[in-house]
Every structure is written in C-alpha cells, then in structure tokens.
Amino acid sequence: MAITLETTLAGLRRHRWLFAAILVGSTVLSVVVALLSQPVYRSQVMIAPVSDNGAMGVLGGLASQFGGLASLAGVSLGKGGNWSESIATLRSRHLIESLVDSRKLLPVLFENAQDKATMGDAVYLFQNTILAVQEDAKTGLVTVSVKWHDREAAAEWANALVLLADQELRSKAIETANSSLAALQRELDQTRDVELRSAISRLMEAQLKVKLAATVQQSYAFKVIDPAVVADPDKRVQPTRTTMVLAGVLFGLIAGLLAVALRIEFAGRRA
Secondary structure, three states: OOOOHHHHHHHHHHOHHHHHHHHHHHHHHHHHHHHHOOOEEEEEEEEEEOOOOHHHHHHHHHHHHHHHHHHHHOOOOOOOOOHHHHHHHHHOHHHHHHHHHHOOOHHHHOOOOOOOOOHHHHHHHHHHHHEEEEEOOOOOOEEEEEEEOOHHHHHHHHHHHHHHHHHHHHHHHHHHHHHHHHHHHHHHHHOOOHHHHHHHHHHHHHHHHHHHHHHHOOOOOEEEEEOOOOOOOOOOOEOOHHHHHHHHHHHHHHHHHHHHHHHHHHHHHHO
8 A cells, every 4th residue: 555645644644643652752852861961061271372481482493403403412402392393292191191090080980890991992982082172274273162061070180180291291391301401411421622612502591491491381282271160050061952842753654654654555555
C-alpha cells in the first residue's frame, strides 16, 4: 500500500493517541535529561606577550656583532623562547602534568574511575576536552579557555596554567643565562686578547641583564590582560537545555510519524 499525504493525515487522525504519546514522551524525556545533565562552564584568560625589555634589545644588537664568538662559546643570544614556543608551552604535556600533580586532580577528573585513571588519561582529557588555547592573528592576543563542571575550578585552573607556564619560561630563561655566563667566564679566563675580553665582557653584561629581568619582572612571558573569573550559574556552555528540548520534540515528531506510517503499512498488508 502506497503511503501518501492523504493516507498519512488519515492515519494521524486515527492513531492520534499513539502519535501524541510518542511526542509527549520524547519531550518529557528530553526535559528530564536536560535538567539532570551535569552542566559545563567555561572560564577564560586573555594574555599578551610581555614586551622585550632593554636587556633583550642589547642581546639583539650584540648578536649581529658577536654571534660567531657566542656560537663558539655555546652561548645563546636570543630570548629564552619566541612567542610560538611560549604558546606551545601552554598546551604542553608537562605543563598539564604539573597542574594535575600539584593539585591532585586525578580523583577530580575521574571521579568514578580514579583507581584506573593515569596521568596520560588526564593529559588526553585536558588537551581534547578541557583546555583550549586560541590566538588572534590580528591582535596577537591569546585566549586560554578551560571548561569544567565546577565553575570555581575552571577559573582556578585557567589562571594556574598561565602562571605555571610563565614560571616555567622564567626558570628556563634564568637557567639559560646562567649557563651562558658560565661559558663566557671560561672563555674570559682563557683569553688574553684585549678586544676579545672586551667583547666577552659585553656579552656577560647582557646576559646578567637578562637574568636580572627574568628574576625581578612580575610577568616574564605572559601579560594577563583579563584574568579568568568564576562563571555565573546560568552561563553554562554545555548542555544547552533549549537545544536538548527542541531535539527531543523533533525526535518525537519524527518517531510519531514513523510509528503511524508503520501502522498504516501493516494495516494495508493485513487488508
């Protein structure tokens, strides 16, 4: 039996209670799921690169003059890391591991499977679900977003990740400067050439300025433009209750029409 619009409308009138029951049941179920589902909130930190200080400018000028000497001595004349490397640090595995380990987050992230969860599971969850790092190519600003069920935890983790990354880059810069100073001191002790000693002394002075800047600056690589704050209770990003209810209604309409069409088809075959 061919199912046409006329037969469908007739079937809807005849099986209206079946259609209504499916539609209402699907709608009620979607409302219950939307109300009981665990909300997810987002907190964001907006950051910008810290402007190069005077010490970095000195290093840049010396790089063109004494790059060969510095290379022979195993000394780096560049900044501890460029902006791309700094952003990569925010996404890095070891940074997430540091956050998870310092705050004992495995039981928090895997409440129902904490005995089986590993650090690798935590890193995967952060990198693929919780953490997002986005750079605006026009402004150069970077947004670090954290999504989680706990509004306060989401804000705390976002701010903590930026702070941990900045501390790591600072420590790396100081370590690099110390290593360079040690190498330059060895070269200075071994040479008697006046001009060469003068060049080495200038390089050492620049490295000392870099070390001092990294030590005393409040922010080394990341300048926080807008720190993360706790999201309002009604500002959930997932799940969107309206969308879930609309999806339930749509599913009920389709399921109801399909059920009526099947009843019509079966009735036609019996006839």
